[in-house]
Amino acid sequence: TQLLEQSPQFLSIQEGENLTVYCNSSSVFSSLQWYRQEPGEGPVLLVTVVTGGEVKKLKRLTFQFGDARKDSSLHITAAQPGDTGLYLCAGADGGTSYGKLTFGQGTILTVHP
């Protein structure tokens, strides 16, 4: 069974601060995704990283895939209240052609004005 551990579970910061969320596993994934989920909504895909060592930037968000494709991080620069939400990492099972996803337990981010 593939497991993904996210840390921290909860993060409460002030507007303008920087933060990093980590996603770790002992398993290798063919790709790793980050989602953001707001209360009462389904997760929304932010990014997919595929290659070990890959770095992707999405405005103030920077995503990195570990060299061994077992871990990933999400860094947010100058957080804003609109960044508040549940951040989920999800690893794709390379053993299936349809990209079966294993999710971490999530990081609840609260950004205070």
Next chain:
Amino acid sequence: GAGVSQSPRYKVAKRGQDVALRCDPISGHVSLFWYQQALGQGPEFLTYFQNEAQLDKSGLPSDRFFAERPEGSVSTLKIQRTQQEDSAVYLCASSYLPGELFFGEGSRLTVL
């Protein structure tokens, strides 16, 4: 609509009742997934359809859970004889390309 549509959004059931949750995927999306999300947790895989074929049901927690997609479009997740531990948000997702999942808003089931 343009997105994945799920109904009902909220369902309260008494223990022992049967429930049916519906998912209307994005038109043209071949793949359809059901996930279960307990409070404060990430989603957990339940089952996968490619068109009308159920290719993976390894995540269904018991034989009380049954999913179908008879015409390769709308899917229904049925839970028989509901138990309190079945209380969760049930998420449906569809995709055209592997790995690019579009999730619905979910159906929140509360079993009393």
